[in-house]
Amino acid sequence: MDKMPAWADAVLVPVISVLLAAAISALVILAIGENPVTAFQLMVDGALMKSSGWGYTLYYATNFTFTGLAVAVAFQAKMFNIGGEGQALIGGLGVALACLYVPWPHWSIALIGATASSAIFGAAWALIPGYLQAKRGSHIVITTIMFNFIASAVLNYVLVNVLKPQGSMEPASGRFPEETFLPTFQQMFSTSETVLFRGSPANVSFFVAVLACILVWLLIWRTRLGYEIRAFGNSETAAKYAGISPVKITVITMLISGGLAGMMALNTTMGEAERLVLNAAEGAGFLGIAVALMGRSHPVGVFLAALLFGFLYQGGAELAFWTSIPRELVTVIQALVILFTGALDNMIRMPLEKIFLSFRKGDV
Template identity: 65%
Template sequence: MTRLPKWADLALVPLISLLLAGAISAVVVLMLGENPWETVKIMVDGAVGSPYAWGYTLYYATSFIFTGLGVAVAYHAGQFNIGGEGQAQLGGLGVALVCLALPWPHWTVALAAASVGAALFGAAWAAIPAWLAAKRGSHVVITTIMFNYIAAALIVWLLVEVLRPTGQMDPATARFAAATKLPTFQTIPGLDLIFTKKVPANVTFFIALLACVGVWLLLWRSRLGYEIRAFGKSESAARYAGISPVRVIMASMLISGGLCGLMSVNNVMGEAGRLLQNSSEGAGFIGIAVALMGRNHPIGIFLAALLFGALYQGGAEMGLWTSVPIELRLLLQGLVILFTGALDTMVRMMIAPFFRKRGAQ
């Protein structure tokens, strides 16, 4: 197959994949009796047409950045972490336990402690599949998927039997103290001039940006990052060079789980103010698509997270103002995953002849 230029691999292939996914979704919209163009306009306006819309898009994108980065770190080590959903749910448990443990004096202190708790709980949930892969040769895809279901059942049991306050019917923890409430965009000086209405986007977004920088520094500017990428490219060559497979697998999976766990700070602490069932809201699975579309690079992941945040918010608006069900956004997300993952080679084959002809001239 013709080797594509780097710009085509990073930008053109994902763009074509997105257009193909959109074209199929447009056919579905037509079959439902709606105008695809009008539907797209509603989605775009609902996602990025106003500061209020951006406030929701950035809120969703924040979660997807964390889980996308988590998937990417593991992927560079040759480990396909499908367990981000469970790791995010356990991260939410870490946030809740920290926020309920002490009378925190200020949100900054609570945020630092909750972030540590979220990362530790997420990393701990990834540690068992990592150890099974490193020491027993278990397939990390299978074990991490299984741990998603275990995490969901564990959270339900804890919320119903252990953490639910006496007399409360909701399967949820008590509400966190007011001092732990994170500032949202409409309360941050400077941003309040743009975001005049209440939106869920909060300071966790800036932590997500720092996480992008941190992952870039880890993977491309550190010895551990070099070992992770070398092991992911060729395990046999890495072994020959003296790189420990156990160290790389454990380190990459723990970092991956910690990043997925950090996602819950945004949802549990920043928006809900307590731990609810399914606090991860599917972000663990969407993170896989974000990492694939972003080519497992922090910049690409950031841009892909914005796209999926817009799809999430725009899909909600579409379901509100048209007869098209909100589940169509799941179809579009699934098609993007299909084309950027399973059919990535097909997309490359479609455009390869163009570059082959240019190279022959």
């Protein structure tokens, strides 16, 4: 017998975690002499009550969806890819090269090309740790985190020495040609009377992220490869018994994971900055770990968790803007959410399981 129903595991545990994190955050805000209720209202107003706020929330959520999916796919094979940051940086390089050096006739075709390019670059960056894990047993956690630093250094070099336009003082590529500019939500949804999503960076790549969620779900739960990935993740010895090659699955899973992380650059680099800058991944690669943990490595969960963190990012920015609550406090709130949903998961799960068990005992 399972200890508690699936819905409780998928919904109740994360919701309680978030509420607990919120409660402690409220205490922290109280402690620095601010009103937590006003602070929360500010966050909601800034992130959710106006369309431009949504525009930011969804922009961040797009980043977190890609990186969250990347971590989630690797989790299915019980691999801990914490190199999303580096893979996203290199994915950005892929986007930049595609946008700068290929004459695209229209943004829609450019989007397809840049998606492929970012995925290939991100995947290539994940391939090396994946291969080392599969063939040499070098632990993926160690190698992927080291590859984040290498990616950062590579990007630095490429921007300063190769992509920087002549005469520019800034380590950034030149502006992408106009044909590659992605439509923003403002362009897509505003009518002549009302302007929606004014000035916000959310763009069409949000829908690519949603599509990626659907495709990942199909991949993991409806295809032979997904079956093999899950089987391998649950038991490597059983996978060998069934004729599933651990080397193949490790490498392929890392390629998919890296590809997804790389695609994050569509949103930041192609959709928002429209040129390649340093640190284009904005820490979203690391946040993807929290998103995947909270989303139980399920695409729907990842999407919802990405929305929550998008809200926290945007709401947190508002908070810093309108109150004397320091920006760092926002990080504290985010950290608390990560702590409760990721690290302290069992603290909530175990009492809940007991409660459900005692209910069931009552039934018997």
